[in-house]
Amino acid sequence: MLSLPLGGGVVGDLVGFAAAILRRGVRFVQIPTTLLAQVDSSVGGKTGINAPHGKNLIGAFHQPSLVLADTGLLGTLAPRDFLAGYGEVVKYGLLGDAAFFDWLEDMGPAMAAGDMAARVRAVTRSCEMKAGIVQRDETEQGERALLNLGHTFCHALEAATGYSDRLLHGEGVAIGCAMAFELSSRLGLCSQENPSRVRAHLRAMGMKTYLSDIEGDLPDAAALLGLMGQDKKVVAGQLRFILARDIGDTFITSDVPADVVLSVLDDALAQR
Ligand SMILES: NC(=O)c1ccc[n+]([C@@H]2O[C@H](COP(=O)([O-])OP(=O)(O)OC[C@H]3O[C@@H](n4cnc5c(N)ncnc54)[C@H](O)[C@@H]3O)[C@@H](O)[C@H]2O)c1
Numbered sequence: 001m002l003s004l005p006l007g008g009g010v011v012g013d014l015v016g017f018a019a020a021i022l023r024r025g026v027r028f029v030q031i032p033t034t035l036l037a038q039v040d041s042s043v044g045g046k047t048g049i050n051a052p053h054g055k056n057l058i059g060a061f062h063q064p065s066l067v068l069a070d071t072g073l074l075g076t077l078a079p080r081d082f083l084a085g086y087g088e089v090v091k092y093g094l095l096g097d098a099a100f101f102d103w104l105e106d107m108g109p110a111m112a113a114g115d116m117a118a119r120v121r122a123v124t125r126s127c128e129m130k131a132g133i134v135q136r137d138e139t140e141q142g143e144r145a146l147l148n149l150g151h152t153f154c155h156a157l158e159a160a161t162g163y164s165d166r167l168l169h170g171e172g173v174a175i176g177c178a179m180a181f182e183l184s185s186r187l188g189l190c191s192q193e194n195p196s197r198v199r200a201h202l203r204a205m206g207m208k209t210y211l212s213d214i215e216g217d218l219p220d221a222a223a224l225l226g227l228m229g230q231d232k233k234v235v236a237g238q239l240r241f242i243l244a245r246d247i248g249d250t251f252i253t254s255d256v257p258a259d260v261v262l263s264v265l266d267d268a269l270a271q272r
């Protein structure tokens with residue numbers, strides 16, 4: 001028996017999870033049709049569904065036998081869905097490949113406008129990076145957590161907006177990456193130019209960059225920090241962050257003072 005999810009991340013995660021539990025695992029081939037699914041969710045074997053208690057709480061690691069990504073399918077995506085997927089593409093440059101981020105600064109706008117060669121290169125490089133990390137650390141004992149750059153902030157924002165259309169996952173990742181660089185700069189780990197450069201690129205792409213780009217009310221900083229604490233990646237009550245020394249140079253740490261996180265959130269909310 002073979003399952004064939006054809007669709008975006010939602011379909012891939014659902015069918016992948018079904019394949020993981022059916023007869024304790026049947027083979028499946030991912031055919032991702034969104035940019036987010038092609039660069040991220042179809043690769044690496046994380047499958048899951050949301051539960052009333054939280055995102056992806058029910059899930060399994062189950063590797064697809066094959067991932068078939070046809071970049072021609074991206075031509076029909078709504079611009080908002082394309083740019084949300086681009087949030088994960090930028091993440092790869094930021095987490096481990098400064099030259100890729102440089103290239104995205106040059107080529108991102110052309111890629112969004114439909115440049116096929118640029119789309120192929122971006123999808124290829126993103127998959128290479130993810131596959132390399134997953135091969136070295138499939139079950140997230142260490143390095144794989146770098147793929148969560150921006151996601152601690154993102155998951156709090158997704159929870160605060162009720163997992164609704166107010167904020168797509170990839171949009172939350174983009175804002176979250178900007179905030180992770182801001183936090184790193186406040187902690188003196190990277191230069192102030194780094195978060196500015198991240199935000200400038202997101203702005204140039206017409207992407208959500210600041211909390212003020214999210215429509216409607218958001219809870220206060222303390223409540224957002226509380227939502228971060230509900231993330232399933234919290235280990236022994238310690239929030240875990242991916243922080244940066246520079247663009248393309250990140251590391252995992254649980255050693256982040258809550259008051260600095262609160263000040264980053266407070267200032268971001270004050271700009272609304
Ligand atoms: N498993 C993982 O490792 C992982 C990683 C990142 C994100 N995710 C999950 O992926 C989900 C988001 O995935 P997504 O951004 O692909 O969203 P999605 O699956 O909701 O797709 C976005 C929209 O695009 C439409 N669509 C799909 N393909 C299309 C095409 N070729 N042309 C036109 N429209 C098309 C869909 O019908 C949907 O309306 C989130 O639930 C997120 O949590 C999982």
Ligand SMILES: [Zn+2]
Pocket residue numbers: 040088151169173
């Ligand atoms: Zn993500």
